Amino acid sequence: MSSSHEIPAIDIRDLRVDYEHFTAVHDLTLKVPAGEVFGLVGPNGAGKTSTFKVLASLMQPTYGEVILSGVDVLEDKEAARRVIGYMPDLAPVPRDLKCGEFLRFYARAHGLGNAKQCAERADECLEEVALTDHKNHWCHKLSRGQTQRLVLAKTMLHSPKVLILDEPASGLDPLARRELRSTLRKLASQGATIFISSHILTELAEMCTSICVMSRGKLLASGTVDQVRQQLGDDSRSITVVPLHVLTTVPDWIQQFNGVADARIDSGSISLDFLGDDEAQANLLEEMLRRGLRVRSFTEKRSSYEEILIGVAERSRLS
């Protein structure tokens, strides 16, 4: 018998979603191990929301298989819905319920016990998202950030094994984002697998243990952030060396050093396009010091996640 850790929490096989002549998701295959915080990144129209909707059992794909915690979503929706927590983009709330009532309703609908147990669980979740004071407030009168947190609380109510969060951080202030990160980490540490999409890529990189990049319905790369960077062919870094004494030309040995793609003098500093790995970079600095070049500053700059994504989107558009 295999342990639950051997079964991927999210197992997507050959998933395809079509809208008449437009293919939103193109034969996507993806496995996410249990306990991961997994990010889905991609420009608009990449197929993120369609993928999420299929995962959440809200949409019938053209074909494919989606297995969440061992439950086939397309075959047994009712069972799948017990293991899924789904938070849509622009999380809506009803106008006719108060926050406490809203959570108690879903607690009851997920069969979390009698009225008292449901109320207790609702209170716990409100506390998790720091909305205890708003228990008796109307849902629709909350601010955008508070609404997001309330819906996150609703999503967590039945302690789902897989949380599918579509842009959960949008509308949150920096403090709330930090709280969201810690809440997600806590949930992941408790064994939940979190599948999350966001346009704020730096934040996603901070939150996620691994990510995947989609564009035009196709999976371009997946793995840790660094692996994805490598897979997308954007592993270059630029290095700026500020010597103590102004140089007019770049020494030949620097230009010929292993990993240096290009070197030039820029306002008295040496600007390098470096393709080598971390080891090669350390060797370069060591060589500079050995050769007596007095270095006032040695700065590395890698392309930002936004730049990577813009590159992906551009390449995808051109192709």
Next chain:
Amino acid sequence: MNHPPICRAWELWKNPIFLRYCRSRLRPTAVSVACLLTVMIAGFMFQMIRTISENRVDLSESDVERTPLIPLLILQSVILFVLGTAQASGGMTAERDEGVIDYQRLLPMTPAAKVLGYLFGLPIREYVMFAFTLPFVIWGIWFGNVPSHTWLSLYGVMASTTILYHLTGLLTGTIVKNRRWAFLTSIGLIFALYTVIPQAAKFGLVFFKYLTITPTFEESVRYLTPSNIGDTWETGRRLLSQAKFFNLDFSEAVFTYFSQSCLIITFFVMLCRRWKDADAHLLGKIWAVGFYAWVQILLLGNALPLIDSGKLFPTQQFSRFSYMMRGKSWEPSSWETIAMILVYGLLSLLFLWVLSGIITPNFGTQINGWRRANKFGRKRLPRLADESNSTGFVLLMGIIGGAGWFTFTHMLIESRWFPGHFALPSLAGFFILAMITCALLHQMLLEAKGGRAVFLSIIFLLVLPLMVASILMGASDRLAPLAVWIGGISPLSLPALCAANHLTITELPLNISRAIPGAYIFWQAVYLITVISLTKTLWRTRKSTKELV
């Protein structure tokens, strides 16, 4: 993974959706205001009518107590049928418009439990308001000595009618996407289904009357009014129609349950399908054909037994007394017979178009079906799946509709009222041909070009020619033959031309009756050729789609 269900469909008291609406719609402030208003109105009506009856009219004690019953019944109908239905439709639309419907889709409950939760939860305040009118009604029933079979059947039918109307509201709230249109459509649909379409009962389609509470109410009036009025009413009512289904006699209440139940079950199935899969067709193909056949059986079963007695004919009901006063015996006129035949044909065709619209897949659904089939190495689409084309099923419905229409016509024309006139069985082919031509034309246009093309065709091919023909017909007798030809452009006039051409009882002006055969043959041929050509085009498109994906 077998989990016990959160609640079984019938366990309403455990249904979270029902309880959620009990919470939100029964807040003390709102519900107390609603109940106070209800009690005020009901109490005012009850006391005012009783006081007047007691002091100004010479009535027995029990008759006095009966007098407020009908006004109270009207108040109850307004609460349940109007306010309740608006709430069912508006509440469902609001759920979708606010976006929270996806949360409900994700609840681990069966579709049936969800539908029942909404059905009884959304109008819960109206049920409470209704409950507050009951003490006055119970007083009237008790002290007015209303027999138990009367109020039981009346309130039983009121319950089934309420469920039917609320299901209609839920359905329109579920399927119409735009919030404003959803509200207007639900009001329009309910108005049409339960007030306009039942008028077809006056043209021989008695079944439609049983979608409302009216027949049972009419049957109960005798005991809901003072005895002198009740007796007069009953005498008049006995002269009119009564519930018959082929050779079986039913009470009005039983037949109302019988008629409403098929619609209630069908609407329930539609809602469950949509809760199961938001993109699913409202009905499966087999269900649609079965439903259509069942409605045809109900229409015929109701209408045919009333032919010989003449109770089917509108003029018998409207002018029986004027004939009696003039000392003449009543006889049906040929124009009303033709009108009844046309109404039957047209309603059968319109209903067929609605069902065809429900089961015909759009291009996107079909292409996705082929992609799925290709992926799994299948050579054809599953015959009954939503993505599979509906031509065969529409053809079958066309045959059923044509056969039903012909049976109605045959029984009417060959009845004792029209000696010397015949509608020979050989004519059935023409009736069926007209019906399937119109049915397939709609289905193929929908499949090939989509809903927008059908909408434009309805305006420019269906309605406009009839408008022009009507103007020409009214302008001059000389232009009447031209009007027949132009009216023939509309596929809706094909059943009319078919009936007018083949039946001998038509008494049309000479210039019109001369134009009809030519117009009928020409337009029947044109539409048949169009259908054949569309069939070929669609067949090729389906083949290329299959190869394309």
